[in-house]
Amino acid sequence: MDAKSACAISILASGSAANCAVVRLTGSRKYLLIDAGLSPRATRTRMIELGLDPAAIGAVLFTHFDRDHIHRGWIRELAARPIPVLVRAGLEARARAAEIPGRLLRTVARTSRLGNIATLRAWETPHDWDGSTAWRIDTPSGSIGFATDLGHVTDEVIEGFRGVDVLAIEANYDQEMQVRSSRPEYLKERIMGGKGHLSNEQSIRAIAAISRDKVPSTVLLLHLSQECNCPELLTQQVRAELPTMHRRVRVVARNTTCGPIAIGTAESVSCSLLEESPFEVGDSPLFPPAPNTNPLAEPLTPSSCLIES
Numbered sequence: 001m002d003a004k005s006a007c008a009i010s011i012l013a014s015g016s017a018a019n020c021a022v023v024r025l026t027g028s029r030k031y032l033l034i035d036a037g038l039s040p041r042a043t044r045t046r047m048i049e050l051g052l053d054p055a056a057i058g059a060v061l062f063t064h065f066d067r068d069h070i071h072r073g074w075i076r077e078l079a080a081r082p083i084p085v086l087v088r089a090g091l092e093a094r095a096r097a098a099e100i101p102g103r104l105l106r107t108v109a110r111t112s113r114l115g116n117i118a119t120l121r122a123w124e125t126p127h128d129w130d131g132s133t134a135w136r137i138d139t140p141s142g143s144i145g146f147a148t149d150l151g152h153v154t155d156e157v158i159e160g161f162r163g164v165d166v167l168a169i170e171a172n173y174d175q176e177m178q179v180r181s182s183r184p185e186y187l188k189e190r191i192m193g194g195k196g197h198l199s200n201e202q203s204i205r206a207i208a209a210i211s212r213d214k215v216p217s218t219v220l221l222l223h224l225s226q227e228c229n230c231p232e233l234l235t236q237q238v239r240a241e242l243p244t245m246h247r248r249v250r251v252v253a254r255n256t257t258c259g260p261i262a263i264g265t266a267e268s269v270s271c272s273l274l275e276e277s278p279f280e281v282g283d284s285p286l287f288p289p290a291p292n293t294n295p296l297a298e299p300l301t302p303s304s305c306l307i308e309s
């Protein structure tokens with residue numbers, strides 16, 4: 001297997017304006033989008049800039065459906081291609097309210113198999129009324145934990161993310177900048193009240209807890225507030241509070257891209273996985289039933305992310 005077919009993640013956009021990441025699964029020629037907050041055109045442009053093929057998007061997995069996570073242009077695009085949409089159980093109504101065509105929707109149970117190339121696990125996380133989603137993607141070559149838009153990190157997410165190779169987690173705001181900002185009090189309360197976003201301190205504590213037994217090879221800090229955070233300040237906090245692993249942490253500033261970042265090792269993967277093509281809408285199931293799992297009811301410049309050194 002060549003390096004191009006190894007599992008990798010790229011961040012196309014992160015922050016309150018737009019969020020979108022791309023995962024290439026081991027042995028697959030298709031990509032999995034995590035959120036689609038950029039317009040289809042901007043998504044294509046940034047993927048090409050990172051050396052990724054926009055025509056190969058095989059599915060879109062959503063954390064939730066706030067405007068910074070789904071661009072209206074994708075509603076038409078998803079239906080036209082057509083591209084399946086993956087959501088955790090409990091978010092189907094929100095997906096339909098966001099005008100995702102029902103025929104494209106696939107509900108991911110707590111643990112679901114994506115063909116034989118990945119296992120997906122989803123946990124509801126506290127965020128406003130409907131919650132967001134923490135996703136864990138396990139592939140034969142490595143694993144990703146991805147969580148943004150959560151007011152606090154639950155114990156099940158800490159436990160669920162242990163052992164991942166790449167941890168992508170939000171560090172939305174600096175507590176002091178938030179408190180001192182000119183934002184209205186109700187907005188500060190919404191953000192800091194446990195069902196909004198993670199502060200830098202909360203994020204760093206979560207990283208330490210998740211990394212207790214195995215330190216991820218890369219940690220990506222995402223969804224930084226423009227008004228109430230500062231990449232340089234966050235980088236300093238990481239350096240001070242995670243002294244043994246700060247070199248593995250990348251702060252993804254707004255309006256930058258990052259990646260592709262390889263996940264695990266391609267060498268350990270069987271080439272037979274190349275035969276599987278689970279990205280289908282229609283008669284072919286996206287998730288074939290697997291033992292002990294619940295079947296479904298139905299890539300700007302890579303160097304622009306701040307790298308701790």
Ligand SMILES: [Zn+2]
Nearest residue numbers: 016066068149
């Ligand atoms: Zn968001």
